[in-house]
Amino acid sequence: MSGPINYVSCAVLWLGLAVKAPDLARHWRDPYLRAICAVLALAGLCFLLGAPPTVGAVNRLSGIPNLAAPLTYASITAYSAASQLLVVYWRGGPQVHRTACRWIAAYTGVLLGVAVMFALGDAPVERRTDLDTYYATTPFLAEMIVLYLAGHLAAAGVTAVSSLRWARQVDGRLRVGLTMLGTGALCSAGYSVSKLTAVTARWCGADWSRLGTTVSPVAAGLGALLTVTGILIPLAWPRVTEWRRSRRTYARLSPLERELDELLTRRSLRLPRPRWATPATRLVWLRTSIHNALGHLDAYFDRDLYEQVRESALRETDDAGRAESVAWAAVVAAAVEAERRRERPLEPLEPCDEIDLLSVRALGPATLVDIADALATSALVASARVRGRTTHTGTA
Incomplete structure (x- = not known):
């Protein structure tokens, strides 16, 4: 995905965050609202850090070749965790806090694993778009790549199944939002699947790096768009309905x-x-x-x-x-x-x-x-x- 597209996607997501920020300031203790804002913030951060110009700038300013890679992987991992927490808090239930803590603990482990593996590995050649396949056979870096992709795929899969299953039990704006959220999670899973496929092909001696540089960014962008839309629909629906009612009344x-x-x-x-x-x-x-x-x-x-x-x-x-x-x-x-x-x-x-x-x-x-x-x-x-x-x- 090109830099301009990444930056526009980031701007749109952070614009949604700016709209929700006043609510968060007033109700900062609400875990559901915190999860919504975290998803918006981290989704935008993923696009920002994943843009090739940003990758080059981070690597150049830090003096560490490919430092942008673990930072991007960490943001993707955190976004995956936030998406899953959102579904947990959205649905609620007696074990909601315990379930949320388990997901937080699991993805904290993934984040630590990404950091440790990158520190132990050796990535001297800067790769702005195909690091996953280029270093797929490098010790420790290969484990780092598989770890973050597996964590992302697990969260996307669970989010998709939970959302689409729950959507069949409700109706109205909640059903629309859950369907969009589940579809977005499936698209996001396509990001991990295409990356893992390219990495597996590299292990087998084939070069399918185009899957990681063309298919996965499109899947990630579409998935983020649908996910955020699914999140915002239940929140914006009452306001949009009120606006439509006000317009009709004004005209009458x-x-x-x-x-x-x-x-x-x-x-x-x-x-x-x-x-x-x-x-x-x-x-x-x-x-x-x-x-x-x-x-x-x-x-x-x-x-x-x-x-x-x-x-x-x-x-x-x-x-x-x-x-x-x-x-x-x-x-x-x-x-x-x-x-x-x-x-x-x-x-x-x-x-x-x-x-x-x-x-x-x-x-x-x-x-x-x-x-x-x-x-x-x-x-x-x-x-x-x-x-x-x-x-x-x-x-x-």
Whole structure:
């Protein structure tokens, strides 16, 4: 895999880590969250250390030929352990901490073995992309290579089996995430299998080094992408669902905002529009602006009109909820026209502690959406708007 691809992959993974970092800072005691961040951090580190330019820089700065190799192998081993710990904490259970400690102990041994074998071995010739096959027959280095590949293959295999088996027992976003995680683990296993195949071929006198330099990097990159996607889907799904719901609600409120737009502008009732805000934040801004306008119109609401339109809509639809929304929409449309033609209401309302049926305090988020729908579709609302234009036109 080329250097630019490695660096882009690393940047994407660490971007995901940056998104989760605030949660980790707030809940750093959560082992599940720590495992997620560890997987993201170590997956990015694997790509960073495995890039040929980084390999050359590490070897040159350290003065030790091929020092980048054990560092890369150590990061791959740690990533394998973190992936397995994530599945353990994700699934939970009464023995979760004991199982996690066993995996940590096992892969700590692998890390120590990689370090010891590299120290005992002799690798004087720098190899940036094919060290595995080049030193496959060198004492101690061969054992180091097999040790880290076996550890990675074991973790990938266990993760794949556990995730795909568990995915059949659940549904929804968790099933999607587990399926992606298991598929990613299978692809990651392809990295180890291709490397081990090339090493075995080297033992047998054949040269299959292209498996280690072409197939394994692709398998590793695809596996990391699918694994991280599988991790993030269950976490991001609720937020994405909320964003989609907020966008739909925002769009459905547009007719009500257009009805109140002139009033909001003329009376300076609209709050400053938020920039670079989430859909949920923009929806809050829109609802606040609408409530400001309706609060200004509260004294102009015509209770007689409300009852008339409600009764007419009830006869047409036989739906009490729909009839109330149509009546509210008619009252709002008429009030907008009435307010535009007079500076103050004819009869200001007296303060009231109880929630009046025809009061802005009685309007919830769902009711606002229904009113907006009625504004866009009901003929009774259009008639009320005309009535607002013609009633009391001579009153100041």
